[in-house]
Amino acid sequence: MDTTLKKDVYNKAIELLSMREHSQAQLREKLQQKFNCDQSCLEPVLERLVDQGYQSDERFAIAFTRNRLAKGLGKRRVLQELMYKGITTDIAEQSFNAEAQGELASVNIIEQTWRKKFKALPQDQKEKAKQYRFLQYRGFSIDEISQLFKRIEG
Template identity: 30%
Template sequence: MTDLLKDALRKAAMFCAYQERTQQEVRNRLKEWGIYGDDAEEVIAELIQQNYLNEERFAQSFAGGKFRIKGWGKRKIKQHLQQRGITGYNLDQAMNGIAPDDYRTTLSELLDKKRRSLRDDNPLIIKQKLARYAFSKGYEPDLVWQVLENTD
């Protein structure tokens, strides 16, 4: 490994140690540093071997954080993970990491909080606004309507 690659590996290791990253994010950063092709893949392989880079860990951390902190639904989380190049097994593991009971409870709490902020007398308009809000957060329409029906 040349000195340039050793330096890139050291910088990439620090980049990954700061927070979880995807291979694509590291590849893009290496490109900014002028490391391309096989050299970039060699650095990425070394980061994976040293456990600085782990896409399953990234996917679970990302999904858990967006769900717990931002209240995102599975559809939105899945879309953002796919945009970051996470697919297949890692994507499934991230989605399975969200407990169904917690998921439904979080949706109910989000809708209750939103309902308190709405100022309208027409219950149909309120329900429509709540549904639109939940859809924008990435929740599945079937679940949203179920929760809205149960809270009347």
């Protein structure tokens, strides 16, 4: 790879990372699209960014997890989205555990998500099923949802 292309790829990567965190897979994809080059031209630049501390999958995963939890998403959904972004299962689990800070936070997240959407207990089984489906879609497990309804139904 010639030095001009390498410098352009590096500068574009720095520009992208200055706007927000990116996973290495996301960065690789964006740079490939922009410069139409293969892995061998990108890998040295990506390694340099990691070595310099400009790119970190761990830092990306934590920021992404924090954002998704603030939006009221559950563990399954957050982990699935992280893996789609190219984050390994281990890093995804660690970032979720670091940000969710245990079961109490998960209980608060599911309850806040439910209250924001529904505000009232379901009046019949059809409405309860609808609320279950919504919470499952948001990434909460059946156990978490069942515990929520036990708690709020008293």
